[in-house]
Structures are given as C-alpha cells and as structure tokens.
Amino acid sequence: MTESPLAxxxxxxxxxxxxxxxxxxxxxxxxxxxGGSILLTRRLALHPTARQAALELLVTTIEGQIRDTxxxxxxxxxxxxxxxxxxxxxxxxxxLVPGVEPPTAHIETDAALALIVFAAMVYHGVRAxxxxxxxATFAEPTYVMVPLNLVETxxxxxSMIVRLFGNVMSGVFVIGIVLSLVGLLVPVxxxxxxxxxxxxxxxxxxxxxxxFIGGAAGDDAEGKDNKDRTP
Amino acid sequence: MRFDWxxxxxxxxxxxxxxWLLRRFLFRPVRAIIxxxxxSAETLLADAAATRAQAExxxxxxxxxxxxxxxxxxxxIAEARREAEAERATILAQAQHEVAASRDAALAALAREREAxxxxxxxxxxxxxxxxxxxxxxxxxxxxxxxxxxxxxxxxLDALSDDERxxxxxxxxxxxxxxxxxxxxxxxxxWTQTLERVLHGQHNLHFAxxxxxxxxxELRGTHARVRNSWQADLERVAQExxxxxxxxxxx
Amino acid sequence: xxxxxxxSILGAALAVSFGAIGPGLGEGRAVAAAMDAIARQxxxxxxxxxxxxxxxxxxxxxxxxxxxIALLLLFANPFLH
Numbered sequence: 001m002t003e004s005p006l007a008x009x010x011x012x013x014x015x016x017x018x019x020x021x022x023x024x025x026x027x028x029x030x031x032x033x034x035g036g037s038i039l040l041t042r043r044l045a046l047h048p049t050a051r052q053a054a055l056e057l058l059v060t061t062i063e064g065q066i067r068d069t070x071x072x073x074x075x076x077x078x079x080x081x082x083x084x085x086x087x088x089x090x091x092x093x094x095x096l097v098p099g100v101e102p103p104t105a106h107i108e109t110d111a112a113l114a115l116i117v118f119a120a121m122v123y124h125g126v127r128a129x130x131x132x133x134x135x136a137t138f139a140e141p142t143y144v145m146v147p148l149n150l151v152e153t154x155x156x157x158x159s160m161i162v163r164l165f166g167n168v169m170s171g172v173f174v175i176g177i178v179l180s181l182v183g184l185l186v187p188v189x190x191x192x193x194x195x196x197x198x199x200x201x202x203x204x205x206x207x208x209x210x211x212f213i214g215g216a217a218g219d220d221a222e223g224k225d226n227k228d229r230t231p
Numbered sequence: 232m233r234f235d236w237x238x239x240x241x242x243x244x245x246x247x248x249x250x251w252l253l254r255r256f257l258f259r260p261v262r263a264i265i266x267x268x269x270x271s272a273e274t275l276l277a278d279a280a281a282t283r284a285q286a287e288x289x290x291x292x293x294x295x296x297x298x299x300x301x302x303x304x305x306x307x308i309a310e311a312r313r314e315a316e317a318e319r320a321t322i323l324a325q326a327q328h329e330v331a332a333s334r335d336a337a338l339a340a341l342a343r344e345r346e347a348x349x350x351x352x353x354x355x356x357x358x359x360x361x362x363x364x365x366x367x368x369x370x371x372x373x374x375x376x377x378x379x380x381x382x383x384x385x386x387x388l389d390a391l392s393d394d395e396r397x398x399x400x401x402x403x404x405x406x407x408x409x410x411x412x413x414x415x416x417x418x419x420x421x422w423t424q425t426l427e428r429v430l431h432g433q434h435n436l437h438f439a440x441x442x443x444x445x446x447x448x449e450l451r452g453t454h455a456r457v458r459n460s461w462q463a464d465l466e467r468v469a470q471e472x473x474x475x476x477x478x479x480x481x482x
Numbered sequence: 483x484x485x486x487x488x489x490s491i492l493g494a495a496l497a498v499s500f501g502a503i504g505p506g507l508g509e510g511r512a513v514a515a516a517m518d519a520i521a522r523q524x525x526x527x528x529x530x531x532x533x534x535x536x537x538x539x540x541x542x543x544x545x546x547x548x549x550x551i552a553l554l555l556l557f558a559n560p561f562l563h
Contacts, residue, residue, distance in 0.1 A: 008235050008238065017237055017241070018235075018237060018238075019241070020235060020237075020238045020241075022238060022242065023238055023241045023242060023245065026242060026245045026246075026249075027245065029249075030245060030248065030249045030252070033249065033252075033253060033257075034249070034252045034253065034256055037252075037253060037256040037257035038256050040257075041256060041257060041260040041261060044260055044261070044263075044264040045264075046264070046267060046268050046271055048264075052264075055257075055261055056261055056264070056265055059257075059258065059261045059262065059265070060265065075262070078258055078262070079250060079253065079254035079258050080250060082253065082257070082258055083246070083249055083250040083253045083254070086253065087246060087249055103242070106238070107234070108234070108235050108236075108238040108239040108242055109238075109242045111239050111242075112239050112240075112242035112243040112245075112246055113242075113246060115239075115243055116243065116246055116247065116250075
C-alpha cells in the first residue's frame, strides 16, 4: 500500500506555526522567481538583449491573452494573472527536481490560489460596478436565478481547486505507483505527460481566473481600450 | 483526510507576497521598458514625420520659387522680345520711309535735272540751229534763198497727193504764204506766178511774215498747210530727240 | 476486512471506471470536431487548438473528480475511523 497522496507532513516548526513541505517549496519557488526577475530586469535597455527580448515576449504574450479573453486593457490585471501563471507553471514543473513534490499537488495551495482568485473576482466586480451593481449581477437574468448564481460562484471556485489539485496530484500519484512497480525508464513518458498536463493546467487556471474576473468586472468603460490592441 | 488550515493561510500569504514581489520586480519594469520603447519609437516616428513634412514643405517652397522665377524669366524674355520687335518695326519703318523719301527725292532731282538738261539742250540746240541756219542763210543771197525756198516748196507740193492738194486749194479760199522775212514785190509776183502754175488756178494769195519760222516758207490753206520751214524741221528734230529720251528712260 | 472497506474499494473502482467513460466519449467528440474545423479552416488552427486544449482539460476535470472521489474513498475514508 502506497503512502496517501492526500497526507501532509510538517517539516519543522517556526514557533507555533508548522511549516509543511508545500510551504517550503513555495518559498523556494518565490526565491527563484523573484531572484530571476531581479536578475533579468536589472539591466533593461531600449535596445534589448536576447534575454530581455524573451522576457518582454513573455509579458506581452500574457497581456495579449488578457486582452483577448477579457476584452479590456491588460495593465490592471497583468500582475495577478501573470503571477498566477508563473507560479502554477513553476510549481507544476518543480516535480522535475528530485525529491520535491509540487506544492499544487496539495489541496491547501490550490485552495489558496482559488481563494485569491475569488477575492479578486469580488474586488474587481465591486470596483467596476459598485457594490449594488455587483450584487445585481447575481439576479441575472431573473431573481429566480439568485440561489443558482450564488451556488455557481462557490462551486466554480471549488471546481478550480479540485481541477488543479486532481490533475497535479494524480500525476504525482501515478508516477509514484509506476515508480514503485518498475522504477527505470518506464515512468519517463508519464513524467513528460505530467509536465504537459502541468503547463496546460497552469494555462487553464489562469484562463478561468481571467474569465471569472472579467465576467465579474464586465465591460467597465475605463478598462475597455481597443486602441491598446497591438496588431 | 486532514485539511491543514495553517498551510492554506501560509500559502495564501506566500502567493500574495509573490504577487507583490513579481509586480514590483518583474511586471512593472518590463512594462515600463516596453512603454519607454514605444514612446521613443513614437517620438522617432513623429520626428521623422515632422522632418519629412518640413522637407516636403521646403521642397514645395523651392518648387514654387523656381516656378515663379521661371515665369519671371519668361515674362522678361517675352517683354524684351516684344520691345525688340517693336523697335525693329519702328527702325524698319523709319528706314523704309527714309529710303522711300530719299529715293523719291533722288528721282525727283533726277527728273528735274533731266528736264532742266533737256530744256537747256533743247534751247541750246535751237539756238545752235538758229545760228547755224542764220549763218548758212547769211552766206546765201536773198534771191538765192528765196528761189531755193520756192523750189523746195514746189518739190513738197509735187510730192503732195491729190487729196492733200485739193484740201489745200479749195477754190475761193485764202491761201497764205508765210515767210520768215518779208518778200519784196518782185519776189512776190514770181511766187504768185509759180504757185498759180503749180496749183492750177487763181488763188487768193496773201503774204505774211512770221520770224519764228527762222527760215523757210509755209503755205497755209484753210484746211491744210504745207510746212517747209526751219522751224518745222527743228520741231521734227526735237520730237525725234524726245522720242529717243523716252526710249532711254524706258530702257 | 469489513464491509465498509469492501464497499469503499468497489466504489472507488466504479467511480474511476465509469467516470472515465463519459469524459472519454466527450473528448473524442471534441477532438473530432476540432479536426474537422482545422481541416476546413487551417488558418484558424491556433485558436482552435487553444480552445480545444482548454475544453479537453475541462472535460478531463470530470474524470479527475472521479479520481479524487476514488482516492478519498481509498485513503481518506471518513467512515473508517
């Protein structure tokens, strides 16, 4: 019988707080991402080097995705969406490092991410429509739909959690089972599939976040900017 | 399954901190540099557009100026040409006028001179002929002259045709004999007899004197006259001369 | 092994197996439709592929739900304490 994939163990304790493995891995990822960002953005110039050009390509691609999906100017949403994408992507791919389990394979991390998306959804909805306006969206198309809309808001957040958690965790779990059975070369295709799944799930999570936030914010006039579209 | 709430809290905080850090260290600088590049590119484009517009304006200015200068040149050339034309026309007209005037003057002078010369020559010739005649006549005696004159007259009368003779001798008409000098009575009778013989019949003869005949005699009838005088000869000569002159002038 | 454990194992197996049927059929239809669309309009292949991946992941989520239920039954059964 293999070890439960749902179990979580504290590595050490900082005072009263138990620091679990996902938290430690997340810290490592944060260090990597922020350090890499500082390194890459240290010498930005008008005439870009190859690394700067790649970085700019990444940022403009995320902006383009936001623009295409949300139909608004991307500037306001870029940090959140970009951070979600980068963090989930690197978290999923952290399985490449031996002995490291992706933090997204534990439901607490996914819940934290979905919670942030939920908060952003409410925040942008209220900011764009006002409190009354945002609450009024739950009564669309009729007041009969209010309970259903409320349930939908909760369940879609919950489905985001379970989707990401299930995909990543199942990948880790399947690889663990295969590894315990064969151990050499056989898990490699499954690992590659796991990487693909991790990348796709990162993309899907951010797209869903964009769709939900964009739907909550609606076509707010100040954010709408078609002129900003790059050809 | 145990849901670890402390891990959830920690992860939420972690992601939020990561969000802030990435926003601070990644997205903001990259966005700033992209915006800066866009701004600089736009500035560059605007500069280029402005420069180009300026250059185009300058080119248009230059073209306009050239056009103006060309038009001015054309105008000046046309004006000069027109002036030259007018001047030429005036000069030509003046020259023509002058030439015509001088030619007219020359022609007139020539004609005048020729006339004068002709008159002078005529007069001289007449004078000379008179002198010659008078000299010749002076050498002859009066009788001889008269007889010679008579003879010549008779010869002329002989030479006359019948019609002419009849025209001259209309019966009963007066027949006048004009001489340059008066004839004495003896001569007159001789003349009368001779003429009556020649003209067959009695004629009412008169004798008259006309010095302009110079020498010779004329027989003047009512309808005809027989001229046998120096004057007539001279007139004939003069007419011949005039004819020659005309021929020369025509030639 | 008591009855609850047997029922849990059976339930997990049923959840995974039946939970794979529906998403399998759905994914097959989605891929077939996407192929058809790309054959008709090759220039829209990029957009279609992106949408297809998102859709497939959404459909696969159903199977993942079943897997999660099975795992819960196997490793985090609330009735086994």
